[in-house]
Amino acid sequence: MIWRLVIALFLLFMLGPILLVVLFSFGSNALIGFPMGGLTLDWYTKLAQDTGFHSAFWASFIVALATATLATITGTCAALALTKAAPKLVRSALAALSLPVLLPPLVVAIAIVVLFVRGLGLGLGLPVVILGHILVAQPFVILIVMARLARFDQATVDAARDLGATHWQAFRLVTLPQIASALIGAALVSAAISLDDFIIASFTIGGGNTISTFVWGKMRTTLDPSINAIATILLVLTVGLSALALRVSKYKG
Amino acid sequence: MTSTPLLKLSGLSKSFGAARAVEPLDLTVQAGDFCAILGPSGCGKSTLLRMIAGFIEPSSGSIAIEGRDITALGPEKRPTNMVFQSYGLFPHLTVAENVGFGLALQKKSKDEVSRRTDEALRLVRLEAFSQRMIDRLSGGQQQRVALARALIMRPKILLLDEPLAALDLKLRHQMQEELRRIHQEIGGTFIFVTHDQSEAFALANLVAVMNQGRVEQIGSPAEVYLSPATLFVADFVGETSLLAGERRQGRVTLKAGPHFASAGRDGPVRAIVRPERVGLKSDGVPAVVTDAVFFGASLKVSLRLPSDETLILRSSEADAAARYRIGERLAVGWEDQQVIDAGPG
Structure with a gap:
């Protein structure tokens, strides 16, 4: 009984603020606080008319799409190569490839700026944001695709080759259709990670905004409930993408 | 062609x-x-x-x-x-x-x-x-x-x-x-x-x-x-028994007792005995039944010879189960063993 209470309090502590954000995004008061006034969609309408939000939204969309596509391609290539490598090499390679997940995002962001901008002379901007997001998303792609390949029957590829398929035909006609759902799942997870990121984007974007840097900018000037509306949109997008990813890739545990 | x-x-x-x-x-x-x-x-x-x-x-x-x-x-x-x-x-x-x-x-x-x-x-x-x-x-x-x-x-x-x-x-x-x-x-x-x-x-x-x-x-x-x-083929193919012995001047003497004529090099040999060729023989080698497994069409009997080697016997006679009871002491013989040089050891 006491444990249930503890768990309930814990959940309230964890999820309460998020619920409040969603709730206030539909409240008519300009000040965030109770009583919240009547229900309204004003803050969403206001966002829809905000050109700053428009450009931030499209920047996030492009970055998420590019990250999902490119990280899935590079991650899948890495996973395919790793399944053919010696187990000892796989362990150390996985550790190295997963490093960006373990490092503090701040360190990753600084490293990206140092390498790409100071070192290679790329200007700050969306391409660098995308490179940073690929770095963070790729390990998840590798893990998801490797989990799928672990229960992949290599004999199907051999059989295709035996029946006259070239390496590429065997990949396209036999391997790819079998792992497609895992790749879609990995792409969705990558998109969610990209939408979610603030630190790397704020360090590398230079001018302009993604949704998360846009919110941060807004927070420093005004505190109006349209922020709650943005947060709610972000919440729906990332949770929705992740849920969809779990469903599509039939991820179990 | x-x-x-x-x-x-x-x-x-x-x-x-x-x-x-x-x-x-x-x-x-x-x-x-x-x-x-x-x-x-x-x-x-x-x-x-x-x-x-x-x-x-x-x-x-x-x-x-x-x-x-x-x-x-x-x-x-x-x-x-x-x-x-x-x-x-x-x-x-x-x-x-x-x-x-x-x-x-x-x-x-x-x-x-x-x-x-x-x-x-x-x-x-x-x-x-x-x-x-x-x-x-x-x-x-x-x-x-x-x-x-x-x-x-x-x-x-x-x-x-x-x-x-x-x-x-x-x-x-x-x-x-x-x-x-x-x-x-x-x-x-x-x-x-x-x-x-x-x-x-x-x-x-x-x-x-x-x-x-x-x-x-x-x-x-x-x-x-x-x-x-080769010995490997004999052992791997079928349920054969391999009995150790020695050939001297065209005669093989098995550790288990029997001896017979067999042309070839002097030295250690193995005699290959097929289970379906083994049967009771009044003046044969003394043996003890150590195991008997019923397979439907036949009975597979394991026998221990005086040399401590195991000899497999297969019998499809109706009264086989009664005849080969575990612990039973019998005298057995066989026909047509095949001899393979075993080399030293």
Whole structure:
């Protein structure tokens, strides 16, 4: 009984603020606080008319799409190569490839700026944001695709080759259709990670905004409930993408 | 008629690093042969089969089909097709799409693909299942799909890697019948790998016995069973008893007692005794029954000889169970032992 209470309090502590954000995004008061006034969609309408939000939204969309596509391609290539490598090499390679997940995002962001901008002379901007997001998303792609390949029957590829398929035909006609759902799942997870990121984007974007840097900018000037509306949109997008990813890739545990 | 064999392996070998998986070997298979490569697991038989299929590059030697050297060709360019041990069926395709996969790759017309797919499915008696997905089939049906998918390519040689290993006993016997029927119906050349000597004998007209990467004997099932070339073959093929002895001036004396004339080199030998040749004999070797297992058609009896060696006896007489009770002391004898030089030790 006491444990249930503890768990309930814990959940309230964890999820309460998020619920409040969603709730206030539909409240008519300009000040965030109770009583919240009547229900309204004003803050969403206001966002829809905000050109700053428009450009931030499209920047996030492009970055998420590019990250999902490119990280899935590079991650899948890495996973395919790793399944053919010696187990000892796989362990150390996985550790190295997963490093960006373990490092503090701040360190990753600084490293990206140092390498790409100071070192290679790329200007700050969306391409660098995308490179940073690929770095963070790729390990998840590798893990998801490797989990799928672990229960992949290599004999199907051999059989295709035996029946006259070239390496590429065997990949396209036999391997790819079998792992497609895992790749879609990995792409969705990558998109969610990209939408979610603030630190790397704020360090590398230079001018302009993604949704998360846009919110941060807004927070420093005004505190109006349209922020709650943005947060709610972000919440729906990332949770929705992740849920969809779990469903599509039939991820179990 | 040319005398070019269908398949000729010359000095074929494979090493993985320092480990020799297959010692250099020669093997000739004629068109129409049903050849079994028989050996315990890890003897290199699957490696040999995968070299013929083109999945493993040999370390030395050559593979020729109808006199044409194909050693350098990839699996997609060889006139061989394979039935994999785990079948390797495409789970994302239907039965018909699986079977038609190879022809579709050759850009054959839709009509031809579907006609020949029907034909192949009829051959393995699966015509009713053409639109099923693979995971909706039983193990035996999957086996047939794998067979049809390979046969539709009209391979010069059909390779089968432990084709029946995953099936239960009853299904295995059914599929053996089926394989024999198909082999006769299409008159093809089959090479299959197995660790089960009864399967090899039931299907093949040519048996190659392998052990530790070496081919120990190549011959008809009768040759391999009745005159094994080496101790390993004698031991592996059938339930034989190997009795130690010594040959001196054309006479062998077994540790267990019996002696008989046998021409050959002086030195240690082994006598190979077939279980069905052993029986009661009043002036025979004293023995104790240590075990008796009922197999339905026959009783398998283990006997301990004075030399502490075990002799296997098989009896299909009606009163066998009453006669061979565990602990019983008997006198036994046998006919036609075969003698093989054992070398020192």
